[in-house]
Amino acid sequence: MYWYILIPLGLFFPPAAAGSELALPHPNLGFRPFHLPIDVPDGFPVRKGVVLPAYNTTYTFDQLIDHTNPSLGTFKQRYYFTYEFYEKGGPIVLSTPGEVPLDGYQGYITNGSINGAIAQANKGAAIMIEHRFFGKSNPYPDLSEESFKVHTLEQAIDDLVYFAKTVVLPMPEGNSVGADKAPWLLFGGSYAGALVSWTMNARPGVFWAGYSSSGVVQAIDYYWGYFEPIRQNMPKNCSADIERVIKYMDRVLILGSQREKYNFKAQFGMSNATYLDDVASTLISPLGSWQGLSPNSGPNNTFTRFCDALEVKNGVAASADGWGLKHALKAFGDYMKDYLTKACGNNDIDKCISTRNKHLSVAVGNGDRSWKWFCCNYLGYWQDGAPSHWPTLVSRLVTPAYSNRQCSNYFPKTFRAEAPARPKVQDTNAKYRGWNTTIPRIFFANGKRDPWREATVSSDFINRASTPQNPIAVSDGFHCTDLGIGNAIDPTVAKVQQLALQYFTQWVNDNARRVEKLTPLREKKMQGCTLL
Template identity: 55%
Template sequence: MLTSIRTPLVVLLSLSLSVVNARLPDGRVHGNIPPSPAVPKITADDGPLTSISGATLPPINTTYYFDQLIDHTNPKLGTFKQRYWHTWEWYEEGGPIILFTPGEANADGYTGYLVNRTINGQIAQQQKGATIVLEHRFYGTSNPLPDLSLKSLKYHTIQQAIDDLDYFANNVKLAMPGGDKVKPNVNNPWILVGGSYSGALTGWTMVNKPDLFRAGYASSAVVEAITDFWGYFEPIREFMPQNCSADVEAVITHIDQIFTSGSPAEINAIKANFGLSNLTHLDDVAGALRNNLWDWQSLSPATGVEGTFFQFCDALEVKDGAVASASGWGLDHALSAWGAFWTSSYLNLLCGKNDVESCLGSYNPNEDYFTDTSIDNSGRSWTWIVCNEVGFYQEGAPTDVPTLVTRLVQPVYDERQCNYWFPGAFGNNPTPQPNVNRINTAYHGWNMKVDRLFFANGHRDPWREATTSANGSPAVSTSSEPIGISDGFHCSDLSTTNGKVDSTVLAVQQQALKSIQGWLADFKPTNRSSHQPHRRSEDEEREEKRRVLRFERERSVV
């Protein structure tokens, strides 16, 4: 049953939560770790495809390997095997190569980004191109070294990931006819596509390597690194059912007051209400309730209203078959109903057989999720980038803004845990801060100006306030750097199905396809035919020397 809402509701949910080895599909590695801005997984049928010429292609899940440099500042260290997936269903000679990385995830299972059930495949179909999914370094099995220790992670930086894209594009030999002669701008235009963090990586790469990609598509791109990212919850507060937000705000205000100045009996009553009596620290208890708001990140236009987030709101707002008014039922009912929702099912969904301290506590540096250095541990790999470079700590709002989550959790809460994840990495600093200013200076954040880069954002995206459509962002839509914004959620525009369901998502997809078509129309390859070697002009020779010098300077920066 739908509760009352602020605005017409665009239908919802993609993935319900499940617990496998205490790792949740939205990027949380245990119940109290914020999700990463992960791009949605979209798979394709594993069977073979047929090219436009009628040839049978390898199965879509065929895995290829590329010899990627361990350290772009020191090539002598050697290479590692970086996985990628590839198809040329619509490719014609000279067509674009569409390169995509899912970012902070094992890339196995993202084969949907090779075919036209995603914007990547739509671009390839329209432009007669080939598609690639490249696994990001330090995710899945694409690991430069055999573990995720500090010794390994020093090669895990945004700049190394950008250099990976450059080195891959300029050196890969694709397993397709003419696949050894698709070097960017020499024979073929390359298009970089990404969503969420990898959408930001798309923008950052085009700032850092301005002559590499002919065009880019960045969905829900979190281009502005932000330490105190309380704005994560603002789109949720704006677009969730109004009665639900009113009651959530009331409960959180009450809990913060009790945990700050209440009696021991009052504090223990709150903890028991949520089945958290054995959770020691009060900021962990209050912070754990963020999980119900994080469920919003799983929503998409193409799914129904039976998802976990709306089950939560209905648990609070539907009483004896009646739905609360816009002001909600009030504190007493909401607190009791929220507690019942947790103790009847939700806590088990989060923690399974784990006790609440090991599942939701953040003060024991010996917990497995802090100490596991094995590869294919996306939570650890992402947390390294969070602690060092981007922040995005999802905390309570300032006191002059209504808040859906506790103000007892502030950036120092997460910064403290960075020392548990990576002991010795930050010296004696008890609350190391990520260097977001360096990232925003190097890659321009909201201020990036890039030719032929399309931004696709969503009003309901919880990561909106780090994108070019954030309140306060100076970015404006132009013909060379358009910003299309839909009524979608996080990366909704990447999915073809979402475009069929939501006309605003479809409009953004169509706007992007038209822009990319125009940007490729005047592309002039320097050597389309391998049988007619191209003699470079003096201007091109000078430009190549400038490019090499620029690349060497970039590689020399640690």
Template identity: 50%
Template structure:
């Protein structure tokens, strides 16, 4: 372990919160600043070592102290290279908010570009609470940017938009290509989940879609009764059935991180006494009864204990607190602002020519309608997010930048928005490697996953080797002024 600074100087606790004066609007500094939270350690730091920065992205960053340590890739890089680590809270998440609410008016400075500018401005202007912390800007030390999922996309976007600030970067499961109709999210789940479960889920969904589009009121009511729901809108019913499938995203190879809820759902469909369903599944009748029994006996009581399914799953009440709650630290609202405006990523049913585990009643307009409820001042009618403009601005799948490492997982439901998407064939190069393991979503960020899965260990090893090679070549650039650094 690197010596932590001068003799006798103790490291502050990892959960020590620091504050940086961040510009509200990088296009108009006269608007002033807000307090942006960050966490930091120099446990492994040696003079000349890199500064390793991450943002957790669309969440409150308090509690992400492990990303300062070597249980994550961030700390592994810092330990290997003698660096310091930082976790920076993304604007409009947690308590890094320019204003006292998340109203539409307040959110006007919540954009991808402003977030990129935050990272750049922070790197060039922060005085870190560590030995020599006033002299580790990108002019004087190499900075490494790391992010996963949306933050992985932000990592790629920042390398494109601010090529001088971060010498090297690691994008884990980076959703670099903004896609409005991301039906491929569930297609990855369909093809990688237990195939008997997949077949039975497909059979049930196909049947429900047929009934719901038939106009036969008695048959529709029978389905609702089986699942113990009486929702006014059939697309809300269909959307509710997606919920157990979202649990796939929580899976990890490590027994310490794995969630079992997804497999509990599949077991409810496929395990009958001592028998397990065949490869092709049990078939519609068994699957429909098994799913509805699981739903009424296990799922509904846990998520909707008061029995008001309209409050639990209904999306047509514009007065719902889900749409009207503008208090800070409401991550769902902050994230919806980005997806409604700039990225999309609506996880829907597959096209008619593709098998689907999600109802085709769920299409982008289902989410776009909810954008009008959440932000009526911005959207008077449902409209498509500006995904194409985002891809054009930051290069999406077609990014070409030096010292940018992409790490992806074959079983990641977000993979179709990454550079390892099905149907793409992007070349891995020495300066922009693309490493694909058998992992799930952001699996490579956790050291323990590499211990559990050799393919993830390989991804991590490739990334660490690239960082070592790249950082060995770093030379201090010509110093930038504070104004230029903005």
């Protein structure tokens, strides 16, 4: 059985560091584009009757702190690895969990994942490596702005390249399978899926082929499109009533009297909230659980419970038009009161939801700070209200300016308060090609119901066709659904996975034929050198 954790991403937080200001569970930091763990088979991997180390055996690699200045030394970068299916000449499948710790992601080196299934089909080995500044793979002992000078997309890309070129893998002849001697395949989902495309564009020739699942290849600062797949695919009664509540909230918070504003805040459990845009942003939080859905999600999943709280009254579900504003206000308000009690615990509600407090801990392990740095500098992905001409599940008080301002709070030495950050998304897209990538042999797998769809090559805002060199396969799935073999319970996901297996088998065979043709030429060249 393969499973996905259902959790609103705004609640995915590490504990506070001792002696630091509280790293509160924050409803207003946005949703990270990461893929979730999958289950791990029982027992140990076995190769030709020999029991291999457990899937969760953690290895380390001496990674360069700064690829532009190797003299700064190295740090320990963690990874999982297995060669249970490997035969000489087979590919090495490399992946990273992206902006989350490595722990728990060993399922992606097993054949319960598309990574492992393709490794098995092609007699390859599989690796999952931790991203710098997430988890325990840190060049420096804190997450300060000074440390983050080496926390860049370029450094992350070069980590993958340097690993592929120089690692000695813990297996027989592990020193002879570097990227110059064996075909390396780069896999990833979500941000890690974008890294596949960005790496192969920035450093062509290192990885023979890539698999990008829900790859958010296009950096977008005003990313209101996050909520479009949710709005399009969620229960119609639920979306109708949420839209009513949001429209009413915006009118009250912008034009209402002080009494009306207070009453609205109180109805949603935020009576002492200071900033109205923080109030408006907090109502986004329940929508985050959509990202964790999969074909295996039962009827008791978090998102369905949220909509049921709004749309089921006395055991009866509303029609597609919903119950209307009066009921929706009370039901949504009651839900948020309970939600904030769980999210904030005994902490003051105003402090819990505020984005004006400089409380992102610099302690190692605070992935929210590490991810925020990427967003502020390179990616944006600000999940805001839709333009005025478009239906919206999110308040139009939540704008890119609201998100940009947070960068000055959390990184004041880098982004001055008087000149709020503007992520350099145009530079990122120009450098790594975004939607326009044409680097050969990247398989793009996306889901129609993925909230990150609009940042992928399957966005509604572009007209990107599938080609043999850049296949684009779209299922009815959610975020990175195709990465888990157990999700083949959905026939559209199974079709994507089967197509991927066909393409990668072909590409691995193409590489073998290419190497076979090159071998006589190399030998002839070497003989010529010997004669000289």
